[in-house]
Amino acid sequence: MTLRLFLAIPIPESAAARLMSLESEVPGASWRTAEQLHLTLRFIGEVNEAVAREIDTEVGRIIAAPFEITLEGAGSFGGREPTALWAGVRTCPPLIQLAGACETSVRNAGLPPEPRRYKPHVTLAYLYGTRDVEVAHFLTDAAEFRCAPFIADHFCMYSSRATRAGSHYVEEAVYPLTG
Numbered sequence: 001m002t003l004r005l006f007l008a009i010p011i012p013e014s015a016a017a018r019l020m021s022l023e024s025e026v027p028g029a030s031w032r033t034a035e036q037l038h039l040t041l042r043f044i045g046e047v048n049e050a051v052a053r054e055i056d057t058e059v060g061r062i063i064a065a066p067f068e069i070t071l072e073g074a075g076s077f078g079g080r081e082p083t084a085l086w087a088g089v090r091t092c093p094p095l096i097q098l099a100g101a102c103e104t105s106v107r108n109a110g111l112p113p114e115p116r117r118y119k120p121h122v123t124l125a126y127l128y129g130t131r132d133v134e135v136a137h138f139l140t141d142a143a144e145f146r147c148a149p150f151i152a153d154h155f156c157m158y159s160s161r162a163t164r165a166g167s168h169y170v171e172e173a174v175y176p177l178t179g
Contacts, residue, residue: 002046004160005172007059007102008038009095009152011122015071018147019087019122022074026138028130029085032123036169039069039089039122041155042102042114051109056157056173058105065179066153067094071122074142078127082135086121087145095120098155098177153177 011019016034023031044055073088089095099118107113127135157173 002048003052003172004046005044005052005055005157006160007041007044007106007155007157009041009069009155010171011037011039012150015147015150019071019124022087022124022142022145024138024141026085026125026127026130027134028128029125030128030166031125033166036167037122037124038158038169039095039120039152041099042106044106044111047111051111052157052172054109055106055111058108059102059157059173059175062098062101062105062175063179064094064098064101064177066151066177067092067098068149069095069152070149071147072145074124074139074145075121076127076135076139080132082127082130082132084123084127085125085135085138086123087142087147089120089122092120095152098152102155 016037019037020034069092070090071087072090075086075088076082077084154174154176156171158169159172161168
């Protein structure tokens with residue numbers, strides 16, 4: 001059996017409620033539910049159970065202290081053919097270090113390196129046939145978005161299962177940040 005996995009920091013309810021307030025009438029947008037919101041550290045993809053166990057072992061060796069995260073601003077991926085809307089993260093060196101440690105752990109478990117540069121964000125919506133001008137309106141409206149800071153004191157390994165109602169995420173492992 002294979003699992004589709006990723007490592008992420010869960011978003012607390014108060015921050016999720018604030019993120020959900022950004023939902024607006026963007027044609028072609030499929031908005032994420034509060035339960036689907038997370039701050040990805042490393043997308044892993046499809047792996048078998050043995051590889052998943054090896055990743056869990058490697059990630060379990062990460063030592064990092066809790067840190068503060070502030071969500072702010074918004075953006076999109078895809079340029080002229082936008083594919084997603086996201087909320088940004090204020091510059092946070094401990095977050096970048098944790099993502100780097102996750103990358104190292106996944107590589108130590110035998111997976112290839114992530115080819116894209118890490119861009120901390122929380123995906124708000126996936127876009128289907130949305131025009132860039134419609135995204136520009138959303139980005140103008142969301143430009144001043146700010147969320148009260150929250151403490152990241154753990155991160156998780158999640159599995160993702162596609163359903164008719166969208167992706168369903170299951171917490172497979174929890175990794176405390178105790179420093």
